[in-house]
Amino acid sequence: MDDITKEFLVESHENLDRLDRDLVALEKDPQSKETISSIFRTIHTLKGTSGFLGFTKLESVAHVGENLLSKVRDGVFVINPAITSALLATVDAVRFMLGQIEATGQPGDRDYSELVDLLARLGAGESGPASSTAPAHVSAAVAPVADPAPVVAPPSFAAPAPAPLVVATPPPASSPAPVVLPVPAAAPALAPESAEHKSPAVSDSTIRVDVVLLDKLMNLVGELVLARNQVLQFTTQCGDSAFLATSQRLNLITTELQESVMKTRMQPIGNVWSKLPRVVRDLAASCGKQVRIEMEGKETELDKTIIEAIKDPLTHIVRNSVDHGIEGPEAREQKGKPAEGCLKMRAYHEGGQVNIEITDDGGGIHTERVKKKAVERGLITSEQAARMSDHEAINLIFLPGFSTAEKVTNVSGRGVGMDVVKTNIEKIGGTVDLQSQFDHGTTLKIKIPLTLAIIPALIVTSGGDRFAIPQVSLLELVRLEAEQAHKQIEFVHGAPVYRLRGQLLPLAYLNRELKLGDRPGAADEAVNIVVLQADGHPFGLVVDEINDTEEIVVKPLGKQLKSLTAFAGATIMGDGRVALILDVLGLAQGAGVVKEVRNRGAKDAGPVNRRVLDTRQTLLLFEAGQGSRMAIPLSMVARLEEFPRSAIEYSGEQEVVQYRGQILPLIRVSDHVPAVSDVAKDRSGPMQVVVYNDHGRSVGLVVGRISDIVHAAVTGKRHAHRDGIFGSVVIQGVVTDLLDVQAIVRAAEPELAPKAA
Amino acid sequence: MSDNRQFSTFRLDGLLLGVEVLKVQEVIRYQQMTRVPLAAETIEGLINLRGQIVTAVDLRRLFGLPPRAAGRLPMNVVARTDDGGVSLLVDEIGDVIEIQDEAFEQPPETLKGVARDLVDGIYKLEGRLLLVLNLEKTLAAA
Numbered sequence: 029m030d031d032i033t034k035e036f037l038v039e040s041h042e043n044l045d046r047l048d049r050d051l052v053a054l055e056k057d058p059q060s061k062e063t064i065s066s067i068f069r070t071i072h073t074l075k076g077t078s079g080f081l082g083f084t085k086l087e088s089v090a091h092v093g094e095n096l097l098s099k100v101r102d103g104v105f106v107i108n109p110a111i112t113s114a115l116l117a118t119v120d121a122v123r124f125m126l127g128q129i130e131a132t133g134q135p136g137d138r139d140y141s142e143l144v145d146l147l148a149r150l151g152a153g154e155s156g157p158a159s160s161t162a163p164a165h166v167s168a169a170v171a172p173v174a175d176p177a178p179v180v181a182p183p184s185f186a187a188p189a190p191a192p193l194v195v196a197t198p199p200p201a202s203s204p205a206p207v208v209l210p211v212p213a214a215a216p217a218l219a220p221e222s223a224e225h226k227s228p229a230v231s232d233s234t235i236r237v238d239v240v241l242l243d244k245l246m247n248l249v250g251e252l253v254l255a256r257n258q259v260l261q262f263t264t265q266c267g268d269s270a271f272l273a274t275s276q277r278l279n280l281i282t283t284e285l286q287e288s289v290m291k292t293r294m295q296p297i298g299n300v301w302s303k304l305p306r307v308v309r310d311l312a313a314s315c316g317k318q319v320r321i322e323m324e325g326k327e328t329e330l331d332k333t334i335i336e337a338i339k340d341p342l343t344h345i346v347r348n349s350v351d352h353g354i355e356g357p358e359a360r361e362q363k364g365k366p367a368e369g370c371l372k373m374r375a376y377h378e379g380g381q382v383n384i385e386i387t388d389d390g391g392g393i394h395t396e397r398v399k400k401k402a403v404e405r406g407l408i409t410s411e412q413a414a415r416m417s418d419h420e421a422i423n424l425i426f427l428p429g430f431s432t433a434e435k436v437t438n439v440s441g442r443g444v445g446m447d448v449v450k451t452n453i454e455k456i457g458g459t460v461d462l463q464s465q466f467d468h469g470t471t472l473k474i475k476i477p478l479t480l481a482i483i484p485a486l487i488v489t490s491g492g493d494r495f496a497i498p499q500v501s502l503l504e505l506v507r508l509e510a511e512q513a514h515k516q517i518e519f520v521h522g523a524p525v526y527r528l529r530g531q532l533l534p535l536a537y538l539n540r541e542l543k544l545g546d547r548p549g550a551a552d553e554a555v556n557i558v559v560l561q562a563d564g565h566p567f568g569l570v571v572d573e574i575n576d577t578e579e580i581v582v583k584p585l586g587k588q589l590k591s592l593t594a595f596a597g598a599t600i601m602g603d604g605r606v607a608l609i610l611d612v613l614g615l616a617q618g619a620g621v622v623k624e625v626r627n628r629g630a631k632d633a634g635p636v637n638r639r640v641l642d643t644r645q646t647l648l649l650f651e652a653g654q655g656s657r658m659a660i661p662l663s664m665v666a667r668l669e670e671f672p673r674s675a676i677e678y679s680g681e682q683e684v685v686q687y688r689g690q691i692l693p694l695i696r697v698s699d700h701v702p703a704v705s706d707v708a709k710d711r712s713g714p715m716q717v718v719v720y721n722d723h724g725r726s727v728g729l730v731v732g733r734i735s736d737i738v739h740a741a742v743t744g745k746r747h748a749h750r751d752g753i754f755g756s757v758v759i760q761g762v763v764t765d766l767l768d769v770q771a772i773v774r775a776a777e778p779e780l781a782p783k784a785a
Numbered sequence: 786m787s788d789n790r791q792f793s794t795f796r797l798d799g800l801l802l803g804v805e806v807l808k809v810q811e812v813i814r815y816q817q818m819t820r821v822p823l824a825a826e827t828i829e830g831l832i833n834l835r836g837q838i839v840t841a842v843d844l845r846r847l848f849g850l851p852p853r854a855a856g857r858l859p860m861n862v863v864a865r866t867d868d869g870g871v872s873l874l875v876d877e878i879g880d881v882i883e884i885q886d887e888a889f890e891q892p893p894e895t896l897k898g899v900a901r902d903l904v905d906g907i908y909k910l911e912g913r914l915l916l917v918l919n920l921e922k923t924l925a926a927a
Contacts, residue, residue, distance in 0.1 A: 251836040288919055493819065542822035585831075586840035587868050588927050598831055600837045606831040606838055608821040 033129065036077050038234055040126055043070045043591065047119050051112055058107040059752070067115075068097045074122065085135045086125045093118040099151055114150050119144055138155075233602055239332070242292050249289045250482060250581035253416060255579060256282040257602040286482065290331070297375045298326030300339050304346050308371060311350045318357055318368040319350055325375035330382055334476055337456045338384070341449040345386050345472055346371065348446070353390030353470050363467060365389065376578065377478075384474040393464035395421040402427065411663050422464050426450040454613070457483070457500045483607065485580045487601070488558060489573040491544025494607040496580050496599055497558060501612040503566055505574060506557040513555040518668075521736035526568055530667055535568040536619035538610075542594065562616035569615070578602070582609060591610040594618055647759065651732040652697040657764045658731075659738075659757070664769055666721035668734055670714045685717075685728065693720070694728045695776040697767065701752045720769055790886065792908075794879030794915060795862055798850040801879065802851055803915045810865045812878050815842075815858035821830075827927045829874055832861070839863060841872040842927040849899055864920055869919070884908050884915070902926065 054063045075090035079426075093115060099105050107593040111497040121143055128136035256278055263275045305321050312319040333452075354369030361367055374385040395686065398763050399413040402424045413421075428447040450460050458476035476485070477500070506515060506528065515534065517526050526537040539546060580599040589595070591612030601607050647659040648668075675685045678692070683694040694717065717728040738759060752775070754766040792803030795810070818830030818841060829841040841861065853859060861876035888908045892901060899915060900916070903923045908915040 076913065174921050247836070491822075493822075527913070544822055580850075583838045583840075584869075586871055587866075588828055588840050588842065588871070588924065589824055591822060592821070592824055595821070600833050600836060604833055605817060607819065608819065608831075 032162075033081060033133075036081060037126055037130055038236075040074055040077070040122070043074060043121055044123050044126070045068060048116070051115055051119070054107055054344055055109070061101075062099045064097070064107075068101050069096065071097055071118075083125070083129065083135050085140065086122060086129075086433070089118060089125070089140050089144060092144050092151065096147050096151040099129065105376075111150055114143075114146055118147065237292070242289075245289050246293060247581075248259055249286050252282055253286055253482065253579060253581060254600050254602065254604075258604070261602045272612065281614065290478070290482075291329075293332045294329035295332055296327045296329055297335065297382075298323070300335055300342060300375060301326060304343065304373070307343060307346060308350055311347060311371075312354075315351060315352065316356060317354055320368050320370050322370060322372045324373065328375035328377060328382060331478060332775045334382075334456055335480075336460075337452065338476065341452045341474075342384070342386075344446075344449050346373075349390065349470065349472075350387040353388040354391075355391050359391075368697070369583055376687060381475050383474070385468060385471055386474075387471040389469040392466040392468050392470055393422050394460075394466055398643060400588065409661070409663070411661050415663060419463070422462050426460065427461065437751070457498065482579055482581050484577060485599075485605070486558065486577050487575040488538070488556075488571040489575060490538040490571045491542065493544065494573075494601065494605075495538070496578075496607050496609045497560065497612065498570075498596070498609065500579065501560045501562065503559040503561050506559060506568070507574075508555040508557065510552050510554055513750050517555065520734070521738075523737070524570075527667070528559065528566075528568070531566075532668070533557075533568045534621045535570055536615070536621055537570045538615075539572065541615060541619050550594045560612050560616070562613045562621070565616070567616055567619075567621040577758050580607075580609070647738055648716065648734070649736040649738060649759065649764065650716070650734045652701055652767075653771070656701075657759075657762060658697070658701075659759060659764045660718070660767045660769055662737055664720060665718055667719040667728065669717045669719055671717055671728075672714050676715075683730075687719075687728070690726065692717075692726055692728045693776075694730050695772060696770065697752075698729045698732070699732075699767075700772045700775055701767070720773070727776075729772070730771070789883050791881055791883050792915065792917065793881050795873075795875040796846065796877040796879060797844050797875050800848075801910075801913055801915050802844075802875070802918050803882070804862065804864065804873075804918050804920055806881050808864055808920050810863045810870050813861045813863065813913065816861060825927070831904075832872060834863065834870060834872075837870055839870040839872045839873050840927075842924070843874045844923075845874070845876075847899065847923065847927055848903070862925070866911070866924060872893070872926075873923070882915075884910070892921075 048065060050063050050070070054060060054067065058410040071090055071094045073089055075094055078084075078090060079085040089454075096111065096115070100111065101109055105111065113126035121140055124138075125135040129132060231288065236439050243627055257277060259275050263272055266272070301323055305609075305754045308319050308321045312674035345613065349371055350369075355363070355370070360369065370389050372385075372387040374383075374387070376383055395418045399408075399416065399421050402408045402421075403410050403413050407424070407427045408416075416424075426444050426449075453460050456476060458474055461473045462470065463473070464470040484499045486499055486502055488495055488497060506526070508526075517524050519525070524537075525532045526535055527533070538544075556571050558571055558572050558574065559566055559568050561567075578601075580601075582597045583599060584597050585592070585595060594611060595607045595608045595614070598606050599609055648662045648665050649657060649659050651660050669687070671685050671687075677685065679691065679693075683696075684691045685694060686692070694715075716731050716734050718731055718734070720727050720729055752768050752772045754768045756765050757761050758764070791806040793806045793809045794801055794803045813834070815831040816834070818831045818832055821828055821840075827842055827847045829843045832839050832841055839861075843859070847849070853876065857876070860878050861872040861877060862875055862878070863870045863872045888910065890907050890909065892904050892907055896904065903919055903926060905917045905919045907919065921924070
């Protein structure tokens with residue numbers, strides 16, 4: 029049975045119950061216009077809907093009932109017991125047919141001409157000839173085949189529950205009974221009986237509940253979860269075994285209750301998907317393409333709020349797939365694909381999350397073209413583009429201001445879109461991933477949490493206050509003892525970094541970001557680093573203490589605090605105090621560890637920003653020798669290392685060091701750049717080495733001093749006349765030489781240099 | 786507007802202020818507060834009001850008045866808004882009083898500064914004046 033029919037049944041059962049009440053009320057107060065109108069409306073709705081759904085038999089019965097009622101309403105007749113009984117009989121007949129529809133999908137083939145006849149005669153009988161024509165016609169048409177008084181019939185079918193066969197059996201009686209008043213009176217008593225036999229009747233198994241009530245329930249359960257957490261905290265201090273057992277039961281019940289209540293807010297994803305076939309059809313038609321849409325897992329359920337939140341992104345993705353992904357029929361046939369493209373939507377649960385996949389068998393994404401576009405638009409540098417894997421390149425389309433469409437159509441190609449999709453999905457704690465095979469199609473995979481209301485979070489302390497960090501953004505926890513911390517947290521021009529398995533991890537101190545003030549003596553204590561991911565970039569958040577993980581109930585902040593991007597909301601902790609929930613992305617942007625442009629994309633991805641991005645690069649600044657300021661793009665740097673002079677060994681003429689189980693050849697930058705005296709050689713301190721990685725082989729560039737990492741606009745480029753130097757640029761107002769790393773490596777280690785170069 | 790209006794009154798550094806009683810959800814004593822870093826200085830913190838998270842606004846700071854004497858804890862006047870409750874931190878809670886509309890007057894021209902924007906008008910009571918606080922504007926200013 030489809031959803032519409034189900035809804036119709038639920039609604040009609042409610043309506044019939046009201047009809048029963050109204051009809052009885054009407055008998056007591058025949059003059060009540062209001063009651064009559066209400067009855068009329070109800071019957072009219074029933075007639076309309078059943079006609080729409082193709083239940084003609086139901087419609088015809090409702091129709092004659094309506095005719096009779098309209099006369100009553102217009103004051104042609106005054107209601108009398110005969111009319112009331114006939115109308116009640118109509119209600120019963122309708123109810124019976126609804127029961128049949130529920131059981132078999134069809135109203136059954138019982139004949140209602142008797143009832144129709146009766147109603148028609150009641151409608152026609154006492155009225156003038158003009159108004160009688162229509163009903164009289166109906167009765168004439170159905171008169172020949174007649175049943176025994178139809179309302180008597182229910183008892184015979186009441187016992188066998190689904191009864192599709194029994195329905196067919198009522199023996200046709202020859203003579204239409206005249207107005208049989210006592211019989212309809214018996215029917216109402218029988219109707220409930222027949223309802224009882226069909227155990228899970230639609231109308232009995234569902235009720236309509238106000239969403240507000242559900243939200244309130246959800247909140248209350250949230251409170252209960254908090255109270256439970258509080259109780260559980262007590263149990264750890266209390267040895268009473270009875271109390272322990274009780275609280276454990278409380279724990280279980282609360283969890284179960286939480287799950288059940290959460291389920292009440294769940295809706296199948298099909299509700300959002302249902303409008304997509306139309307979108308696809310219209311769009312395909314306007315682009316001159318043939319697209320078929322397939323759906324799998326329509327019944328996958330999601331929280332109502334999430335359903336709302338993914339509605340627009342999903343539509344956008346589908347439009348994109350049809351507009352950009354799937355090719356026109358000729359192009360498809362040339363490639364040996366069927367002319368009709370296929371868009372497949374799939375939803376399923378996995379590990380407490382919902383996955384939604386949108387796959388098209390279209391042209392796929394041409395990674396080189398994407399890279400080229402991104403470079404053209406100044407979203408990435410050409411060096412970055414060269415180092416990018418295909419997967420990274422494909423995901424470039426999520427950058428703000430990006431569009432590969434050759435021309436802007438009214439559908440897409442304006443370059444705002446996929447980044448908005450990504451932002452919206454990330455806003456609800458989801459992730460988006462794109463995979464594409466050129467010429468074979470694209471798959472977009474969305475992972476979203478089941479619900480937003482209750483999330484697992486890590487509780488940390490900083491500056492004496494507790495904060496909750498949603499676990500979705502948590503990567504790992506690192507603890508450095510005070511001594512280690514002194515050594516291993518390095519500063520690049522004041523910006524703290526930590527080397528996490530070889531990668532430089534920018535650090536942000538929570539107490540400083542939130543202006544909570546430094547804790548006295550913090551310098552001598554162990555450092556706790558919470559490694560978080562914001563917008564795909566990892567960064568370390570230094571906190572005073574890491575407390576625990578807890579399920580928290582997210583509550584929004586008031587209007588006065590909405591402008592604070594560092595917080596996503598607040599929650600109530602086990603001890604009843606309020607703790608703020610950190611917005612990892614907002615915090616990262618505030619701390620400058622993630623470029624702000626990325627997220628604001630939708631609005632600001634205008635040309636201005638692009639031009640700025642175009643000339644900005646992240647550069648590592650260092651001194652090769654006396655007073656010579658040099659820079660290389662940070663993207664070429666694998667690591668920064670420090671070696672004691674004693675570590676230098678020789679392999680032939682070549683200076684090498686042992687490094688991570690490998691032999692790292694060292695190149696002294698000063699040897700290769702003329703007019704730079706080698707200070708590094710003379711000094712006795714440790715050597716600063718920039719590890720450069722190319723095609724899987726590493727080279728260490730010995731430099732004098734590493735001074736800074738800057739994200740600066742590179743202006744005033746001048747081409748160089750010296751070896752080993754690309755040219756000179758002005759960075760932060762000082763002339764800086766751009767080192768040609770590849771040339772130097774080529775000169776020093778010919779076999780290391782890329783073959784193509 | 787009916788002839789009589791009821792106001793929930795409270796004191797703030799010698800001023801007698803009132804908010805329409807229907808807009809007040811409840812009045813409670815000082816609650817433990819969680820400060821909100823980076824927030825405007827008029828925001829004192831967040832309190833847990835039986836599971837509802839309520840932002841507390843320090844009215845003294847909003848009105849540019851000197852801070853409360855050390856050791857004196859403010860009271861919470863929790864106002865109802867569409868957005869949930871907001872608590873106004875005041876010195877002392879007064880009575881709920883019913884006032885005739887005739888006693889109303891526009892704020893005098895001499896009333897300057899923030900107070901001018903936040904006060905709707907003045908009711909002349911016996912021996913004192915009641916300043917009617919415009920809740921919406923007050924919360925927007927916080």
